[in-house]
Amino acid sequence: MLFLLNILGILVVFGLVFLCSPNKRQIKWRPILSLIIVELLITWFMLGTTIGTWVINKIASFFTFLISCANQGISFAFPSVMANPSVDFFFSALMPIIFIITFFDILSYFGILTWIIDKVGWVISKVSGLPKLESFFSLQMMFLGNTEALAVIRQQLSVLKENRLLTFGIMSMSSISGSIIGAYLSMVPGEYVFAAIPLNCLNALLLASVLNPIEVSNEEDIVYVPSKKERKDFFSTISNSMLVGIRMVIVILAMVVGYVALTAAANGILGFFIHGLTVQKIFSIIFSPFAYLLGLSGHDAMYVAQLMGIKLSTNEFVAMMDLKKHVHSLPPHTVAVATTFLTSFANFSTVGMIYGAISSIMGDEKSSIIGKNVWKLLVSGIAVSLLSAMFVGLFIW
Template identity: 35%
Template sequence: MDILLGILAVGVILGIAFLMSNDRKNINFKGIGIMIGAQLLITFFMFNTEIGQTIISGISWGFNKLIEFGTQGVNFVLGGVEVGENGVFFFNVLLIIIFFATILSVLTYLKVLPFIIKYLGWGLSKITGLPKVESFNAVNSIFFGQSEALLAIKSQFHNLNDNRLYIVSASAMGSVSASIVGAYLNMLPDQYILVALPLNMFSALIVASIISPVKVSKEEDHVDIQDVSNAKSFFEAMGNGALDGGKIALIVASMLIAFIASLELVNAIFGAVFNGFTLQELLGYIIAPIGLLMGIPTAEVLDAGAIMGTKIVTNEFVAMLEFQSMLDGVSDKTAGIVTVFLTSFANFSSIGIIAGTVQGIDSEKGGRVSGFGLKLLVGATLGSMLSATIAGLFL
């Protein structure tokens, strides 16, 4: 029964995307089918085979060792600061971002990441039939933040019509940066975070390719990758990465303060007007029907829907912090589905980040992104739901 509901959920999600499509005749159904097949194979392999479990454990071990190394740096600077029993989120989670950003910067300078991203993108383009720019950007978005991923293809923006612009923006919104994956791993189960990374890459492309199909000529289908690191030495790359990581940590901390405080304010108003009813509870009721189809048990669907809705109106960190306290009281299936859903940048604030980045590259195209910003958020949210549903089929 759960499998049938999951298949129905996939159909509903893709059906909504189809209704939103601006060019249904040119939808690349073959490529979409290939990507859904790839998602099913990846999830089955990672969740249901010993080799897959070993790979997840190995990657998780590697990330956790990096977190330990990063913690040593944090403790050196802040070791004398007295904290409470549960520590301080900024110290224990956010400052780890600095170390991960440094590693990414160094790997970019050494041409390791550009090599991996280039050929993974080339392979994705070959098997799906998607243009190279869109495929490269989708892979690049797994490793870098929304702004950095878009800046890497800035030399191609003159070739991007509105549909292609929608797809690259959706990939940026539907992914997460590897520099903050370590922070996520400090809050939610490792295996679901790691599986979400490839699933969300495919889901963003699937939904965006239905909503805004593209066809390009061979002359337009090429990638001229821009190196956004600009580092001239190994140590400059380390310094740039550390500074970028520090900025990210402060930005996330600032957004958490603003969003959590605002959420408390909204809930106080809701409570006064609706006798204790909160915004999260309202969102839970709205998302509950699709949550049931995704495979979340009936007894848990309202609470899970509230967390998913919180992520959309605030950001993934706020939702993850709330969900972290609920993990002991929910089933493994709910934990997996909700964690995969939360592991993306699909929220209202991302519209401004992406539009602002594109505005800096091309002012005219920045205005277009702002114009389809809400459609972009809906598409990215559908992508997160698709990933979570696929994961739920194997839990």
């Protein structure tokens, strides 16, 4: 019965997203069905075979290496901070952006990144039905945070039309960063974290093609390569990359501080009228039906709904720390779907981070497309997390 409820959940979530689509007639159904089949195969591969986990671990180790390189630079400037076992969000998640952007800009300078985007994007686009750049972005955001991933392809984004730019904003809600995988693994089972990573990317592609279906001609479906006139010398390029990185860090930090503070203010106002009422509790009530559609019942459903509310209104770290306390007393299915749902950056503050990243890269005029479509970003982020959890839930009981 619960298994059937899990399947029903997939249909309900997808149906609700379909109802939210402003251009239903433009949706391409064949690529969507192909993505669903690929997701089922990947879920089985990740959770049913040892080689699947090995592959993802190897990919993750590369991005962890990049973060460790970034941390060496941060440690040189802030040795006392980085020596602290509990490193602040600013240093652990934001400061590495400076090195990550510089590293990938070097790859772009020598034409390596543009070649990868073109070839890898072509392969994924054959399955997803989306253009090469969008397809590559889905792969890239498996281990780069949304802001880093957007910064890496900022030269490509600068020549896109607004409707395509919105697709990247929608997809960015479902990314994670390789720098925090280790933190995730210290709190929740690793197999579900690594299963969630590729599923989130494919579901982001799937839902972006429903919420923002677009037609891209063959002439537009190209990877932008800067002309010789636009290219600076090598050292000017990497110096500029570092300056772009620090500007992004400052903008994103302002957005995160502001959104978390607004949530605290909202909780204070709600508590003034009704004792104990918070934004988190309101969202847990709203999400309780979806918790049941994850194949849960009774106390487990209400507990996972509470975790959903915590994640959306604050972040996944707070929710994972709570789940860590109960992970050994909960059934395997509950742990699997809860962990998978929590493994992404989808929350209110992430919207601010995406807006801030695009604003710092391309200015306020182009970033306004994100501000006008915040609801699409939130719908996508929540729906992606739900679908990924539901796919994993099919295989763990």
